[in-house]
Amino acid sequence: MVSRAQRTPFVSWWWTVDRLLLAAVLIVMLAGVVLSLAASPPVAARLGLDAFYFVNRHVMYILPAIAVMIATSFLSPRQIRRLSLAVFVGSIILLVATLFFGAEIKGARRWIVILGVNIQPSEFLKPAFVILTSWLFAESARKPDVPANTFALMLLLGVLTLLVLQPDFGQAMLVALVWGALFFMAGMRLIWVAGLLGAAAVGLLGAYATIPHVARRIKRFLDPASGDTFQVDMAIDSFMRGGWFGRGPGEGTVKRVLPDSHADFVFAVGAEEFGIVLCLIIVALFAFIVIRALTNAMRNEDAFARFATAGLAMLFGMQSAINMAVNLALIPAKGMTLPFISYGGSSMISLAFGTGMLLALTRERPKAELVGEGLILAPGRA
Amino acid sequence: MDEQVEIPSPLEIAAARPMPWHRRVIQGLLYGRNVDRHRKAKARIGLAILGFSIVYMIIAAKLVVFAVAPESHVARRGRAQDAVATARPDILDRRGRILATDVKMPSLFAEPRRIIDVDEAIELLTAVMPDLDTNELRERLGSKRGFVWLKREITAKQQQEIHRLGIPGVGFLTENKRVYPSGPEVSHVIGHVNIDNQGIAGLEKWLDSRGLADLHLAGFATDRQQKPIELAVDLAVQHALREELMAARTKFKAKATAGVVLDVKSGEILAMVSEPDYDPNNPREALDPDRINRLTTGVYEMGSTFKVFTVAMALDSGKISLASTFDARQSLRYGRFAIKDDHPLGRMLTVPEVFTYSSNIGAARMALSLGVDNHRAFLGRLGQLNRLRTELPESAEPILPRRWGELNTVTIAFGHGLSVAPLQALMGVAATMNGGYLIPPTFLKRSPEEAMQVGKQVLKPDTSLKMRYLMRLNAEIGTGKKADVNGYYIGGKTGTAEKVVGGRYAKNKLLTDFMAVLPADDPKYLLLIMLDEPQAAPDTHGFATAGWNAAPTASKVIARVGPLLGLEPRFDLPTADRLILASARESR
Numbered sequence: 001m002v003s004r005a006q007r008t009p010f011v012s013w014w015w016t017v018d019r020l021l022l023a024a025v026l027i028v029m030l031a032g033v034v035l036s037l038a039a040s041p042p043v044a045a046r047l048g049l050d051a052f053y054f055v056n057r058h059v060m061y062i063l064p065a066i067a068v069m070i071a072t073s074f075l076s077p078r079q080i081r082r083l084s085l086a087v088f089v090g091s092i093i094l095l096v097a098t099l100f101f102g103a104e105i106k107g108a109r110r111w112i113v114i115l116g117v118n119i120q121p122s123e124f125l126k127p128a129f130v131i132l133t134s135w136l137f138a139e140s141a142r143k144p145d146v147p148a149n150t151f152a153l154m155l156l157l158g159v160l161t162l163l164v165l166q167p168d169f170g171q172a173m174l175v176a177l178v179w180g181a182l183f184f185m186a187g188m189r190l191i192w193v194a195g196l197l198g199a200a201a202v203g204l205l206g207a208y209a210t211i212p213h214v215a216r217r218i219k220r221f222l223d224p225a226s227g228d229t230f231q232v233d234m235a236i237d238s239f240m241r242g243g244w245f246g247r248g249p250g251e252g253t254v255k256r257v258l259p260d261s262h263a264d265f266v267f268a269v270g271a272e273e274f275g276i277v278l279c280l281i282i283v284a285l286f287a288f289i290v291i292r293a294l295t296n297a298m299r300n301e302d303a304f305a306r307f308a309t310a311g312l313a314m315l316f317g318m319q320s321a322i323n324m325a326v327n328l329a330l331i332p333a334k335g336m337t338l339p340f341i342s343y344g345g346s347s348m349i350s351l352a353f354g355t356g357m358l359l360a361l362t363r364e365r366p367k368a369e370l371v372g373e374g375l376i377l378a379p380g381r382a
Numbered sequence: 383m384d385e386q387v388e389i390p391s392p393l394e395i396a397a398a399r400p401m402p403w404h405r406r407v408i409q410g411l412l413y414g415r416n417v418d419r420h421r422k423a424k425a426r427i428g429l430a431i432l433g434f435s436i437v438y439m440i441i442a443a444k445l446v447v448f449a450v451a452p453e454s455h456v457a458r459r460g461r462a463q464d465a466v467a468t469a470r471p472d473i474l475d476r477r478g479r480i481l482a483t484d485v486k487m488p489s490l491f492a493e494p495r496r497i498i499d500v501d502e503a504i505e506l507l508t509a510v511m512p513d514l515d516t517n518e519l520r521e522r523l524g525s526k527r528g529f530v531w532l533k534r535e536i537t538a539k540q541q542q543e544i545h546r547l548g549i550p551g552v553g554f555l556t557e558n559k560r561v562y563p564s565g566p567e568v569s570h571v572i573g574h575v576n577i578d579n580q581g582i583a584g585l586e587k588w589l590d591s592r593g594l595a596d597l598h599l600a601g602f603a604t605d606r607q608q609k610p611i612e613l614a615v616d617l618a619v620q621h622a623l624r625e626e627l628m629a630a631r632t633k634f635k636a637k638a639t640a641g642v643v644l645d646v647k648s649g650e651i652l653a654m655v656s657e658p659d660y661d662p663n664n665p666r667e668a669l670d671p672d673r674i675n676r677l678t679t680g681v682y683e684m685g686s687t688f689k690v691f692t693v694a695m696a697l698d699s700g701k702i703s704l705a706s707t708f709d710a711r712q713s714l715r716y717g718r719f720a721i722k723d724d725h726p727l728g729r730m731l732t733v734p735e736v737f738t739y740s741s742n743i744g745a746a747r748m749a750l751s752l753g754v755d756n757h758r759a760f761l762g763r764l765g766q767l768n769r770l771r772t773e774l775p776e777s778a779e780p781i782l783p784r785r786w787g788e789l790n791t792v793t794i795a796f797g798h799g800l801s802v803a804p805l806q807a808l809m810g811v812a813a814t815m816n817g818g819y820l821i822p823p824t825f826l827k828r829s830p831e832e833a834m835q836v837g838k839q840v841l842k843p844d845t846s847l848k849m850r851y852l853m854r855l856n857a858e859i860g861t862g863k864k865a866d867v868n869g870y871y872i873g874g875k876t877g878t879a880e881k882v883v884g885g886r887y888a889k890n891k892l893l894t895d896f897m898a899v900l901p902a903d904d905p906k907y908l909l910l911i912m913l914d915e916p917q918a919a920p921d922t923h924g925f926a927t928a929g930w931n932a933a934p935t936a937s938k939v940i941a942r943v944g945p946l947l948g949l950e951p952r953f954d955l956p957t958a959d960r961l962i963l964a965s966a967r968e969s970r
Contacts, residue, residue, distance in 0.1 A: 181430060184426055185423050185426045185427055185430070186423065187422040187423050187426070236448070239445070239448035239449075240448055240451055242449075243449055244449050253495045253496065254495075271445075271448075275449075276445050276446070276448060276449040279445050280442055280445055280446075283438055283441050283442050283445065284438075284442075286438065287434070287435070287438040290434050290438075291431055291434060291435065294427055294430055294431045294434065295431060297427050298424050298427040298428060298431070303420075303423070306423060306427070307423075310427050310430065314430060314434075317434050317437075321434070321437045321438065321441065324441045325437075325440075325441060328441060328444045328445065328448070330440065330441070330444060
């Protein structure tokens with residue numbers, strides 16, 4: 001077995017990685033497969049595909065996703081930064097390319113086909129962006145003479161511009177939120193945080209005023225009678241039909257009606273068949289992952305690892321919270337996938353990449369190693 | 383000596399290096415002065431943990447709320463049942479005969495989400511009900527909706543057969559179907575309902591607008607024990623009127639015929655027919671524009687019946703008496719127009735002569751002598767210039783001349799140039815007969831006392847007496863001779879108007895009408911007969927004017943409805959000048 005006596009890379013990984021976190025992530029993935037069994041056959045049937053088409057694909061994505069996650073979790077912080085930079089540059093190039101070559105689906109260009117594989121570059125951009133931003137904020141604390149904050153701001157504006165051009169407001173919002181949270185954690189004075197919030201409000205108002213479908217969604221949320229709230233109504237219906245223990249596998253009916261039952265509304269569809277108890281377990285798993293990662297970040301002495309861990313955890317947490325809140329009609333409808341549970345290849349691999357980095361950064365590390373890498377902060381200096 | 387020298391790490395060197403002043407300012411602005419950013423970051427991550435905990439807690443709480451909430455679609459189904467089962471009060475005629483009532487019928491619906499095998503369901507359903515459209519059925523059952531109607535109002539036998547098929551996701555709701563036992567007889571009065579039992583025309587719509595709809599929404603109208611609505615209409619009178627009008631339409635090949643029986647003292651409408659009409663049990667016919675209610679929805683130039691108003695105005699002014707004369711020696715020239723009489727007499731005419739010979743020149747001179755303003759004010763007082771609103775939602779605004787000059791007064795005096803709803807004209811004529819009260823007509827039961835409260839005195843009683851005399855005189859010696867029915871002492875006035883076609887009066891497209899009052903010495907009822915584009919019949923010697931078609935039709939109607947209305951025939955009565963005029967002199 002894996003004994004501490006041996007010093008192979010795997011053994012050292014096994015004893016340093018946060019095994020509880022890893023287990024939680026694997027359980028979420030498993031839950032994703034189970035929910036996919038419930039939610040995706042009707043979608044496949046609607047598209048005239050084999051009933052288990054999406055289930056098979058889901059599993060097919062999960063295996064490489066696990067591999068990516070484990071592999072990434074072996075990396076050192078330095079390697080993570082380098083890899084992220086590469087992924088970031090690569091996805092920016094692809095993102096620009098989608099604007100020109102991407103297939104237009106439902107009014108947005110988000111997808112690009114490379115070697116026969118559909119890729120959504122914005123998904124890969126997110127974790128890489130978080131890592132780079134964290135590094136810049138950490139640098140700004142470590143080397144005040146480098147204009148890292150300015151770089152971070154430019155990075156954000158550039159990414160936002162590209163996402164809005166697609167347009168993909170969901171991802172843009174997510175990216176801006178995480179950036180803002182990191183900015184806040186980097187110790188900015190509250191007045192700047194307030195300013196940031198103000199800017200976000202202005203941006204939201206701008207979107208409300210200029211983009212008709214955003215305005216419609218918000219209006220519909222505030223006054224459900226003003227428009228078609230079919231999806232959200234159906235989702236609520238689904239929760240209520242399910243009750244505590246659900247109607248049993250295959251007994252759901254709402255999934256036949258909801259167009260996005262295997263993607264954005266998988267949470268609601270799962271509730272009908274497996275019950276609210278399962279939903280509560282999933283919420284608890286997400287909460288556990290996020291809070292454990294954040295706690296780890298709080299303890300972490302390394303500024304970069306701290307910000308990066310917190311950033312990735314928040315990305316993961318916000319995405320899950322927004323999706324579940326939309327399913328529960330707590331906030332206006334916004335297309336966002338539920339991490340590891342919603343169907344989607346790019347999303348799955350990108351999440352695995354992000355989580356892998358999270359696992360890597362939360363690995364227990366001897367202090368000496370940090371000093372060796374020249375990363376530890378001078379204590380007591382401010 | 384081996385001196386140990388502490389070598390500063392590169393980091394410490396960097397930190398120890400003094401910052402340039404502008405960086406220091408920016409740092410201060412960004413983070414505040416002398417802040418341990420290390421500790422601050424930790425505290426803020428703690429804050430994020432708190433934030434996420436709260437968010438997940440809210441999500442979990444909402445989930446629990448959903449879990450404990452009772453299943454809602456059961457409640458929703460119940461509401462739907464209520465909405466569907468909207469009951470309406472019965473509508474009765476004045477003698478208690480049922481004109482409209484509700485019958486419970488099952489309706490077939492499906493919940494497409496629950497249907498397992500659409501093809502099988504279609505096959506089974508069409509086997510029982512072959513008249514269902516397969517394609518439409520497939521579309522409905524294949525939709526994603528939670529509820530679709532398959533067929534409203536099926537028979538009990540069909541219900542049983544479908545029930546036996548045991549198709550999952552198919553069910554029945556009991557609905558109220560409105561039924562009109564008298565078919566098309568009273569169609570324009572009661573109107574009809576849509577498939578959801580909501581009134582969409584006639585009195586049915588009025589019922590809804592009177593708060594029935596609100597009751598439905600509040601869920602209180604499900605009780606069948608609603609108080610029935612009693613109408614003023616007498617089904618027997620309505621039937622007789624309708625039958626005679628249909629006969630007249632066939633005989634004179636008219637486009638349409640219409641008639642009203644009005645109680646002059648209470649304003650109650652005892653019968654109203656505008657025919658062709660439609661069967662409210664099959665309201666699709668109602669959409670045909672030929673089947674509109676011409677009495678309230680149509681506006682027409684009424685022709686010579688308007689002379690009743692002109693003469694009444696003249697007599698009511700006190701400036702003109704029955705003995706006054708008007709110059710009808712030659713046609714009245716007005717600008718490039720010449721007003722002529724149909725039967726030129728070429729002499730001075732007294733007021734009764736103007737009325738009985740229906741002299742256009744005389745009527746025009748009469749109106750001119752009182753002035754345009756008086757004329758207009760008088761017609762306004764008699765309710766001819768504003769939209770008449772009854773219980774029926776269908777009503778039309780009169781068409782007034784854009785600028786009312788002398789020429790307009792000239793033509794309106796003999797019934798051209800002002801289009802009113804026939805029911806409106808009838809209300810005005812009733813005022814000249816009933817002692818001078820303008821009483822808005824109603825389709826509901828009303829006593830004369832109640833009518834007096836809503837009525838307005840618009841004419842002197844004496845004027846009304848003289849008008850009765852003139853009406854009777856016209857039936858004795860004038861254009862209304864053909865309407866006289868022995869024993870009912872009828873008075874009446876004909877009207878023939880050329881219809882405007884493409885902005886010009888068309889000589890061969892006439893609207894003829896006749897207003898009969900019975901009995902003329904003590905008016906109780908007023909009858910309006912109207913024919914739209916009647917043609918000459920074999921026994922009319924090529925004439926198509928009112929005296930030849932509307933008047934004889936009125937005569938037939940009166941002969942039939944007189945007994946129904948409870949009028950006792952009286953024979954060998956003296957002529958109008960002795961019976962009516964004498965009483966007028968006495969009362970003076």
